[in-house]
Amino acid sequence: MTARPMRLLLAAGLLAVSTMVARAEEVITRFHADIKVAASGEMDVTETIAVVSEGIDIRHGIFRDFPLTFRDRDGRIAHVDFTLEEVKRDGEAEPYHTEDIPGGIRIYAGSAETEVARGAHVYEIRYRTDRQIRYFDDHDELYWNVTGNGWLFPIRAATAHVEMPDAIPAGGVAFYTGPEGSTAQDARILKLDGATVDIATTGPLGAREGLSIVIAQKKGAIAAPTSARTGYWFLRDNLGAIIGWTGFAALFAYYFSSWARVGRDPPAGVMVPRWDPPGGLSPALINYVDNKGFSGQGWTAFSATALQLAVKGYVTLEDLDKAVTFRRTDKPLAGTLPKGEDVLLAAIEKAGGTYTVNKANGTSVQSLGNRFRSAIEGEHRNKYYIHNSGYVTGGVIASILILIGSFWFAHVSEDVVGLGFAMVFAATVGGGMISAFGRALTGGHSLFRKLLAVVAMGFVAFVGLIILSVIILAGMETVDGVGGMALISAAGAIVLLNILFFFLMGAPTPLGRQLMDGIEGFRTYMTLAEKDRMNLMGAPTMSPSHYETLLPYAVALGVEKPWSQNFERWLVTAAAAGAASAAYQPAWYSGHGFSSGRLTDFSSSMASTIASTLPQPKSSSSSGFSSGGFSGGGGGGGGGGGW
Structure with a gap:
């Protein structure tokens, strides 16, 4: 076979294939709407939609989207009434179901268990709707998007038959075609007879193109909603x-x-500076009562407790910048420790006498912190403070x-x-x-x-x-x-x-309120300058022992810096007087080049150091007659497709 016959045969084959593809197009051959508007404003609409199915998108049937909201003259979103009456295919009742979509409803004509035959089919969708009429000072009107601008198929012809309650005035009909926002008017009036009008497009509509109509009525022809009806709509919207x-x-x-019944704090009492912890409370409890619960997720109280054990001689603290090590000393336990101190000391002993707080040990530290907080809260929560x-x-x-x-x-x-x-x-x-x-x-x-x-x-x-x-x-x-x-x-x-x-809602108990007053006096004492503290009758003089005794409480109350600065000034004075205590070195602490300032930094940052070691949580694997008229405007509309 020569090249020329081969080319002719190939061209013929391509023509046949293209013809078959063209014929396989799914399309709406005709979209017709029968619209009846009652004097009450309620509308009865029957849409007759003739389609050609090729088993591509239209397999079980078609779907029709209908908007249930619109924007009123004040710019608010309002909701329309909508009742679906029946769905037919080829003159027979068709099964259907609906689902909510943003701003509207989707009607599925057909059944998922049944596929429609290829070829032409005619669907009828009948519904009633209300709140679609627009009321103006000089007239009322129906502004209706007949087909909707959301159809996935082209529409070869669209028509509408409209029956209004009263005669349509001269010039009382307008129409728009094309995509949403278009002002094209590729349609015409087929017949206008009193209160009835027929309108048809003059050319095909592409996918997502539609026909919108505007029909006027004299004022009062359609009853305006009553105040009761308007109130109901407002409540619903x-x-x-x-x-x-x-x-x-x-x-x-x-x-x-x-x-007012359970959450009000008892009235505050008189604050008087004092140099001992009120009620003999531990540093952890001082922190708990002062903050109406723990501050810093409990790590401030935890740090103060560690210092308290060190000052008592039960542990030593080793400052390693990004880690802290607690070492149990040989000092035997004398009596019963407060709950928080008992939990911490038990953890150190269980670890073999040495407990290191660092990232590698973060999970253990977190567990210890939970036990520490639970021990204190379980025993003392409702005694000093009630969370309600x-x-x-x-x-x-x-x-x-x-x-x-x-x-x-x-x-x-x-x-x-x-x-x-x-x-x-x-x-x-x-x-x-x-x-x-x-x-x-x-x-x-x-x-x-x-x-x-x-x-x-x-x-x-x-x-x-x-x-x-x-x-x-x-x-x-x-x-x-x-x-x-x-x-x-x-x-x-x-x-x-x-x-x-x-x-x-949480509130201190009367005992808790009394202790809070005492705590405020305790805090005031530790922040006073040395000369002011000495003016207090019976106040102890500054010394290494006095400083260490109150240091855990200063950490618990967040005033460790002024308390340590007062101690530093006393050390300078002692050094000038040649006192042996000027060479202060606590036996329970070791770090990088000790000084009282270094101890201050250590005590104030221990809580954040501990918190930084904790493991991070794992991450887990959307008026139509004016120049403002356009296609797609008004009520109704929506679109559809096949399924």
Whole structure:
């Protein structure tokens, strides 16, 4: 066979293949809508959709998306009424099911167990809908997206037959075709007779192109919604936000009444400087009572306890910069130790007399820290301080139910749900940090730490304002607009309320309040200058023994620096007087070039050194007659495809 016949044969084959492919196109050959608008404003719509199935996308049937929301004249998202009446295929009842989609409903015509035959089929979808009429000062109108602009198939012809309650005035019909936003008018009026009009496109519509119509009525021809109906619609449109903010108000009332009953601190007494721990409390308990719970996740109390064991002569401390070693001495145990000291000493003895705190031993340190905190809290929590956690637990459970209910009944889009999670996360992190800063400001910390807390709080507030602004702006851009932001704001407010009362609900007992007054006097004594302390009647004079006795308590109260600085000044004075005590060297401590300043740094940083050794947690493996009219505008619309 020569080259020329071969080329002709190849061309013929390609033509045949291309023809077969063209014929295999799935298409809507005709889309017709019968629309009846009642004087009440309710609409009865029957859509007749003729399609050609080739078993490509249309295998079980077609699906039809219908929007259930629209933006009202105030920019808020409103919800329409929609009732699906029946679905047919080729004149016979067709099985169907529906599912919710963002802002609407998807109707699946057909069954997953049945495949439709290839070829032409005619689907009928009949539904009733309300709240689709637009009311203006001089007229009312139906602005209706007949086909929708979301169809995945081209539409060869689209027609609409509309029956209005009253005669259509002259110039009272408009139409738009093409993709969403198009102002093209490739359609015409086939017939206009009183209250009835027929409209048809003059050319085919491509995929995601549609036909929209606008039909006017004189004012009053369609009944405006009553105030009762409008009120019902308002409640339905904003049910999620209403549940959220009503729940917030109820939660606030619950928390406030609970706090007034059990969470108020007893009134403070008179603060008098004192030079001994009130109630004979251990350093760990001093830290626990002063902070209404442990500070620094309990590692400050842990460090103070280690120093206390060292001062008592039961252990020695070896400072290794990034590690700390506790060594048991030969001194026998005399009597019973406080709970925290007993737990720590037992761990050292169990480890063979030497216990090293470093990253390699992080898991063991974490376990020891848990046992240490549990031992103290288990025995003394309700004696000095009551967390009233049951009240908070009840509030948290109620908050979860309110948040679930508010988002469930809001019917919001995935964008708003995502922003809701972002707001909840931001409120949780921000509220926790602000609460921590608040405790730093109200606790017995140094002026520098309080100033640092103020600066940090200002920075967090600034960053939080930026994040909040981004969330608000993003929320305003979503399809749920202002209504979605009301819901998101309610979610954030509920989270912040729980965090606030988590820290407020706990309260010291009367004994705890009395001890807190004594602790404040104890702290004041250790921060006074030497001359001021000497003015106190009966106050002990500074000495290495006195300094060491109170050093663990100074660490527990966060005033180890001023207490050690007072000791350093005394050492200078002692050295000038030639006292032997000027060559101070504690037998229980060894480090890199000892000095009292070195000991100060060591005692103040031990808690952070211990915390840094802990293992890190493992990571785990979205009016139509004006110049503003366009295709895709108005009610109705949506789109569809095959499945």
